[in-house]
Amino acid sequence: MHVLCVAEKPSIAKSITQILSGGQFNIRTTSNKFIKNYDFTYRTHDTYTVTSVAGHLLAFDFNSAFRGWNSCDPLTLFDAAVEVKVPEDKKSIEKNLVSEARRTQMLMIWTDCDREGENIGMEIVQICRKSNPNINVKRAKFSAIIPQQIHNAAQHPVELDKAQADAVDARTILDLRLGAAFTRMQSLSLQARFGQLSQQPISYGPCQFPTLGFVVSRYEQVQAFSPETFWYIYLSLRTTVPSSSKEDPEDVEFTWKRGRLFDFEVSLAIYEGVVTNPTARVTSVTQKPTKKWKPLPLTTVELQKSGSRLLKMTPKKILDISEKLYQQGFLSYPRTETDQFDPSFDFMSLIQKQTTDTEWGAFATSLQDGGFTRPRQGKKNDNAHPPIHPTAHVANLAGDEKKVYEYITRRFLACCSKDAEGWETTVNVTCGREEFYSTGLQIIERNYLDVFPYDKWVGKHIPEFKEGEEFIPTVCELKEGQTTRPSYLTEADLVGLMDKNGIGTDATIAQHIQTIIDREYVVEKKEGSIKYLIPSKLGIGLVEGYNKIGFEKSLSKPQLRRETERRMVQICDGNTSKQEMLNQSIEQYREVFLRARNEFNQVISSVRRHLEGRPPDENMPPDQGPHNDDDDNNPGNPPNAQPPTNKPPDGNRRGGGGGNGGGGRKPAPPPPEPNSRDDFGIASGSLSRPSQVDSSGNSDPTEVLCKCSVPVVERTVTKESANKGRKFRACGNQGGCDFFEWMDIPSSSSVASVTVPTKRMRSQTTSGGGGESSSNDLPVKRCKCDMTAVEKTVVKEGINKGRKFWTCPNSEKARCQFFEWGDEGTKSAPAQVLSQDRLKTNDECFKCGQSGHWSNACPNTGTSSNKTGNRAFGSNTQSNTSGECFKASQSFVLFSTP
DNA sequence: GCAAGGTC
CATH class of the missing domain: 3.40.50.140 (Rossmann fold)
Structure with a gap:
């Protein structure tokens, strides 16, 4: 045969x-x-x-x-x-x-x-x-x-399997119909009005629009963000060393277990409790082995994500290079969803091929000599291709090809190595009634880290503490911080979001991103070494316009595509036929199309507003009359739309208002400052409270949304740890963003009815031009807006990294020019450190400025804060009978031992 | 000139 x-x-x-x-x-x-x-x-x-x-x-x-x-x-x-x-x-x-x-x-x-x-x-x-x-x-x-x-x-x-083949046919036909219908409708309509858009089609696709939607959604969150002030107790101890010792004393910082609070009064009350009895007692010292896990076998999506982040290339470019290296026989097939190696996979002969390399050859040899451990098994398997790995050793690559090959090879060798091992020490202390902790890390075996420099694991020394030991902290401060705005979407973020939401396949995700860049819906903007995606005026205008129409299932969100995917699965499972699925889906999209066309004015005016910089004009007269189905003479345009304007192609340049001159598909306004870190040294992403913005950009006071604009979900920690049983809120979009919030850390709306003032009560005598207040006893940094300056730390790489500075607490747009290094100037202690003596001499209530009572018992304001009771404040020996009261501006740092 | 999905 x-x-x-x-x-x-x-x-x-x-x-x-x-x-x-x-x-x-x-x-x-x-x-x-x-x-x-x-x-x-x-x-x-x-x-x-x-x-x-x-x-x-x-x-x-x-x-x-x-x-x-x-x-x-x-x-x-x-x-x-x-x-x-x-x-x-x-x-x-x-x-x-x-x-x-x-x-x-x-x-x-x-x-x-x-x-x-x-x-x-x-x-x-x-x-x-x-x-x-x-x-x-x-x-x-x-x-x-x-x-x-x-x-x-x-x-x-x-x-x-005919069912699977049918499912693909159905999707292909559906995508063709709706893609062509929407693309022609919106292109013909918008190009007739905006000459500068006539260069190329204004395409719509069920994958490219949700991709654009992710970019615009993040952009809106960044724009809508307004910083919130929070407070936290900072505790540290400077160790003493014998005078004979050559060692320097070290500062051990303790983290407050509550994290941070968004209510000043509550924070202050708690802080008062701590400084009343500031002796810290070590409640436990635990030591346990810890590991940093080696990476998982490499999938296409992961290659694009980490490659974009680490190698600074676009996902498309990474895939193109991988494809080329594959065709040359250097790499395995680069389009794979699989992150587990087949049981019979021959690792050793591949490792052998890498032993001759000048950079990682010795490591490969060490794997042969007993260092080999089977790679971790991921959860995905496309049953078609193994994880991406080098199939041959090649030494003469250069530029981006070398970078991609090196990453894939090092990752493969790292997979075949062992997890890094360390020893973690946690010291728990109580101070007042509050709990704090400090952790140290000693790295024992670097293992895979030796071949995989893309991962960082830094040891941290912690001096020896004994359970039951007591000490007086060197610094006990109530510090103020501010949430920082989320950053724009990076390509790596976007690949991850698309993957999680089922937009595109491993082979097409990069293409969809490229499409929205080619269509000029999105521009790439480089900030330092990171590339962010920022929507253009056209991109924002389109998404905003469709959002205004208010579809139940938005054209720029992943739901519709997910439904298509679900219906395909139904075909595969034999629960529906190809024709039935097509009938349903086409009907659904036809309705969406009709509504979009009838209300396309929203899109037109939104695009116009962004392209021409006009102020929002909700009162724009509606276009002429209802839709007329007989109007087939000019089929491309929504028949109810305004007639095309007679503007020249550069008409929008005369539009005024925006002053953007060039018109056309310009990116949106400039980005805010590069992502910064706050005083915790925690990346801002994890500290950002989400702005509550719905798809149309309006605030929704009733629902907490994560960074993907999806309602958050509530979860409970189940892992054995100190936090077991603790509830938290997280991204409602299957982990599409890094939103995280403990539920037991009260927010300003849930703890006290007192509104936390953005500007706190202050001393009557302040310096107007920024700098310190004129109070001799109590230097307080004031910015030019006459607000309490906040202390921040430089995180940007450079000679000032780690250096502290004082700046205006306002958000970027409202921020004044005030700036002062924390380690310069004569009067400025790094923070407002008060001696205990001083505490006793400043006796005004921070709310009303009068003596004789404490702020939390101030008779001159609301009583809600009284529930915390009178507390001694600033003294570890005296109670509230001293009757001392403090100004708010002096309340940040109250405690310092000699 | 439209889509998304394969592959070159």
Whole structure:
């Protein structure tokens, strides 16, 4: 019997030929320069020809009556006749199949084992039946190109899965219809009004728009962010060393277990409690081994994410380079969802190939000499390809190719190494009734870190403490901080969001990002070494406009695509038919389309507002009349839209208001300051409280949203730890962002009815021009807005990194020019450190300025804060009977031991 | 000139 085997791509055809033939085969060229036919006799004595296609063979398109952009009302594209044909560039492949099929009894499909593979398989069958209608069809099922699996697939073939193929057909037709309908409608309508948009189509697609939506959504969060002030207790101890010792004393910082509070009064009351009895007592000292896990085997998405972050290349470029390295035989197939290696994977021969490298060769050798440990198993397996790994050693690469190859190789070797091991010490202390902790880390074995410099793990020394030991902290301060605005989306963030939300596949995610850049919906902006994605005026205008229409399921959010995906799964499971799914989905999108077209004024005015910089004009007169279905004379335009303006192409430049001069697809206003860290030294992302913004940019006071604009979810810590049982709020979008908030840390709205003032009460005598207050006893930093300055730390790489400075507490837009280094100036102690003596001499209530009572018992304000009771404040020996009261501006740092 | 999904 003669068997014709057809793989999805030439490389697979070659690989399976090598395995099945045992290396004994003949090669015939075809009229396609990539496709070869391999002939041999298999062990079953059947003669085999192995060939391939190159992805899909067939393409859908509207038939000629509907192909021209002005040939029909875009609405009709939801029903227009669709034809399927072999595109010109695939004709040579078709010809080869027709010719090979003619002389064969069995057709065996060797495409990838996924939905697309089943669909491509059906396409191959369709073509082969042209010349051999009765050909017997089988499907070889394999998940890795290893001899055992390939022989098994050849000897135990199965049937093609028509349901999976149908699911792909349904999606293909749906995407064509809705993509073309929306693209023509919005392009024709907007281009008629805005000449500067006529250069290229204003495309809509069910993947590209949600991708744009992620970028715009983050942009809106950044714009809507307003910083919130919080307070926390900072405790530290400077160790004493014998005078004979050459060691320097060190500062041990203790972190407040409450983290931070957003209510000043509550913070102050708690702080008062601490300084009343500031003796810290060590409640426990625990030491335990800890690990930093080695990375997981590499998938395409992970390569693009980490590559974009670490190698500073676009996901598209990384994928293109990987593809090239794969074709040269240096890498395994770079499009894979699999993060687990097959049990029979031959690690050692691959490690052997790397031992000659000048940089990581020694490490590879150490893996051979007993250092090897099986890679971790991830949870994903596409059953088609292994994780990305180097297949050969190559030393003569340069530039970006070298970077990509090196990353993949180091990652592979890291996977084959051991986790890094360390020893973690945690010292828990109580001070007053509050709990604090400090941790230290000693790295014992670096292991994989030696070959994987992309991961950092830094040890931290902590002096020895004993349980029960008591000490007086050197510093006990109530510090103020501010939440920092979230940063714009990076490409790595976007890849992650798309992956999590099912937008695109591993092979297409990078393309969708490139599409929204090519369409000028989004521009890349470099801040330091990080590339951020910022929506253009057009991008914001489109998303904002559609959001204003207020669809139940937004065109710029992932829900609709997820529904399509769900319906595809239903087809695969046999729960619905291709036609039924298409009917449902087309109906759904047709309704969305009609509404979008009827209310397209919203999009037009939103785009106009952003392009021409006009102020929001909600009162813009509605366009002419309701939609008229008979209006087919000008089918591209929403019939109810305003007539095209007669503006010249640069008309928007005269639009005034924005002053952006160039018009066209300019990026949105400049970004805020680069992401900063606050006094905790925690990246701002984790400290940012989410701005509560709905899809239309309006505040929603009732719902807490995460950074993806999705309602947060409440969870409980289940892992064995100090926080077990503790509740927290997290991203409601399957981990799409890093939003995190403890629920037991009260927010200003839930703890006290007193509104925390943004400007605190202050001393009557202040300096107006920024700097310190004029109070002799109590230096207080004041900015030029006459607000209490905040202390921040430089995090940007440079000679000032780690240096503290004082700045205006306002958000960037409102911030004054006040700036002062924390370690300069004569009067300025780094913070307002008060001696205990001083505490006793300043006796005004911070709220009313009068003596004789404490702020939390102030009779001159609301009583809500009285629930904390009178507390001694600033003295560890005296109670509130002293009757001292303090000004707020002096309340930040009250305690300092000599 | 439209989509998304394969692959070159």
